């Protein structure tokens with residue numbers, strides 16, 4: 001027991017030293033001549049519980065520093081029935097690297113999770129059912145310049161190419177002329193690979209939870225820009241704000257800045273273009289919120305304990321929010337193969353998300369009745385009703401019928417065949433609308449003629465029969 005604890009302590013200390021502190025460790029990563037970072041990485045791997053954690057890098061910063069992520073989960077073997085639909089959640093901190101408090105909180109969270117992985121039932125359950133990906137710093141180059149104790153401005157907000165990373169994501173209305181930064185590209189690739197269901201972007205300099213949209217068509221105007229999932233986002237924002245003592249008490253960082261319930265719509269606070277949370281939601285199928293956890297951007301380390309006390313419960317409970325709503329798998333009804341990259345929407349919420357490379361999907365929703373609409377190339381569009389309840393995530397498997405569409409003439413033959421068998425042509429058209437809208441007017445009239453031929457033949461046959469009988 002004592003040895004285990006010692007390992008925990010060493011593990012945490014090493015991990016924190018390597019990832020946060022240090023300008024030395026981080027600096028040496030950029031110079032390939034030194035063997036030190038590799039050694040340190042090995043140490044992390046060895047001491048920080050290989051059963052439940054994994055250290056990986058999603059790419060490199062402008063100056064070549066690794067963009068480290070630690071994932072934490074238990075029961076990760078492919079034979080565990082729970083593993084297949086286990087959702088991915090991520091916490092990204094230090095995007096504005098002078099807002100350093102987030103990186104410390106993410107590492108404290110990591111330490112808390114491994115410390116309690118065998119002790120607390122809540123943490124055990126959380127790790128069993130969730131894959132948690134923690135990125136202490138999205139902007140390690142900026143952090144090299146950041147200065148402890150600088151509360152307002154101070155160097156390090158931007159990356160090494162002097163770009164604000166929270167303006168560098170593709171925007172739905174505006175095309176930026178700033179080149180995509182390696183940090184942005186790495187995050188985008190990661191989002192599309194992992195198909196996160198929930199995410200937090202942790203900042204400092206204010207005390208508020210900010211939810212999408214951050215931007216609108218009219219960039220100059222600040223107003224509440226509601227997303228189709230406004231209800232869910234408000235719920236998620238409150239899940240954090242209600243549990244954070246300072247947000248709950250509406251502590252104001254700036255005299256005239258006041259947030260009702262400690263939350264705000266991004267565009268209502270101040271509109272921005274190219275934000276990470278909007279990109280996550282619109283393009284990544286992931287509900288991301290921005291959590292501003294400190295008036296002072298880079299508070300002195302003596303205050304870390306008090307920050308952790310404020311943030312521990314909100315950061316832990318927010319992770320459990322990923323287990324609300326719906327998740328499932330999309331199959332080909334003939335082959336039972338999974339369908340990757342299907343377009344999925346919840347009826348009435350015009351925001352498409354996609355099944356992952358293994359045909360799985362996740363969506364956070366509040367309790368209620370919904371309709372899932374699934375579209376995939378080569379399949380009939382499918383709608384499926386489902387109910388979301390308060391305490392248990394709904395799991396649904398969707399089976400999609402392939403559209404048989406080899407060639408135009410094949411199609412026509414198939415339709416003729418079905419018409420002969422007495423099927424309603426209109427019904428057929430409806431069912432295959434995805435494929436048949438592609439059939440041009442010309443073809444349609446051809447088909448209409450064929451449709452008319454059938455009764456015509458029957459009429460001739462009837463007349464002939466009558467004539468025969470009369471003879």
Ligand SMILES: *[C@@H]1O[C@H](CO)[C@@H](O)[C@H](O)[C@H]1NC(C)=O
Nearest residue numbers: 051052053054071072073076
């Ligand atoms: C969990 O399993 C997946 C798939 O095999 C693997 O990619 C990931 O690294 C594992 N995570 C941990 C924390 O072991």
Ligand SMILES: *[C@@H]1O[C@H](CO)[C@@H](O)[C@H](O)[C@H]1NC(C)=O
Nearest residue numbers: 005008009108109111112115
């Ligand atoms: C983790 O456990 C160690 C050893 O008990 C303790 O020193 C440390 O404060 C704990 N950290 C967290 C964040 O719980």
Ligand SMILES: *[C@@H]1O[C@H](CO)[C@@H](O)[C@H](O)[C@H]1NC(C)=O
Nearest residue numbers: 004049051052114115117118
């Ligand atoms: C938790 O317990 C298991 C089995 O008793 C052990 O293998 C593992 O090392 C422990 N993990 C931690 C983090 O203490």
Ligand SMILES: *[C@@H]1O[C@H](CO)[C@@H](O)[C@H](O)[C@H]1NC(C)=O
Nearest residue numbers: 216217218219220221222223
């Ligand atoms: C954008 O917002 C500004 C400020 O409210 C307003 O003056 C302007 O007319 C708006 N433009 C459009 C195209 O809506």
Ligand SMILES: *[C@@H]1O[C@H](CO)[C@@H](O)[C@H](O)[C@H]1NC(C)=O
Nearest residue numbers: 342343352375376377378434
């Ligand atoms: C899926 O959505 C994309 C745009 O997001 C669109 O280009 C594509 O045609 C859609 N696929 C189907 C089968 O509807």
Ligand SMILES: *[C@@H]1O[C@H](CO)[C@@H](O)[C@H](O)[C@H]1NC(C)=O
Nearest residue numbers: 437438439440441442444445
């Ligand atoms: C089909 O033809 C009708 C009448 O000629 C026309 O109104 C309609 O726009 C055409 N539709 C397509 C998809 O070309």
